[in-house]
Amino acid sequence: MAKVTLTVNGRSVSGECExxxxxxxxxxxxxxxxxxHIGCDTTQCGSCVIHMDGKSIKSCSxxxxxxxxxxITTIEGLASNGELHPVQAAFKEHHGLQCGFCTPGMVMTAVDMIGRHGGNLDEATVRHELEGNICxxxxxxxxxxxxxxxNAEMHGGRQAAE
Incomplete structure (x- = not known):
């Protein structure tokens, strides 16, 4: 057994595991x-995406x-003070979820993507960067x-030309 200590969603946690x-x-x-979520355990579907040290990773990898x-930040750690994160709110507003299984991984990937691109996103870039997440x-x-x-809301309407 190994001891694991992490900061998860702003809180220090520890536990033992194999x-x-x-x-x-x-x-x-x-x-x-x-x-x-666990969809494949083989890094193919993206439903397990979290943020580790500020970057999105597939936690099954x-x-x-x-x-x-x-x-670590999980989907549970995005909302603050009872308010949805802007990406979560946009998924709700634009019906970016159906069964909801892929949604946590999609949202976590999108938050990282928006942060890395500083507001300069277009449809082609979004589609390309979501390729590792299966809906x-x-x-x-x-x-x-x-x-x-x-992206537009978080960056004051800035968006790359399509």
Whole structure:
């Protein structure tokens, strides 16, 4: 058994797990944060995307012991003071979710994407960067609209020309 210590959604947490425990399983089973979904365990679907030390990662691609000492943000940690994060609000407003299974990973990927591009996003870039996230309901059109809307809101309407 290995001891894992993380800062998750602003709170210090520790727990023990087997050396081979994936971070996604540690988050869900040891910490009870079930918003991070498990779709494939092979890094193919993107439903397990979280932020580790400020960057989006697929939490099924890393062991919990490898993440020890890191700062983690899960979908549960995006909202603050009862208010949805702008990306979460845009997904709701633009119907960027259907069954909701892919939504946490899509939102976490979008938050990172918007942060990295500093407001300079266009539809082609959004579609390209979401390629690692699978929506089985095929809701991509509304997901892309939601990301572009959140991007414009978060960056004062700045958006790259299409």
């Amino acid at each position: 050396d081979r425990t994936l971070l996604v399983h540690f988050i869900r089973e040891k910490l009870g944060l079930t918003g991070t 890393i062991l919990a012991v490898q993440a020890s000492g890191s700062t 089985r309901c095929t809701g991509y059109h509304n997901i892309v609209k939601a990301v572009l809307s959140a």
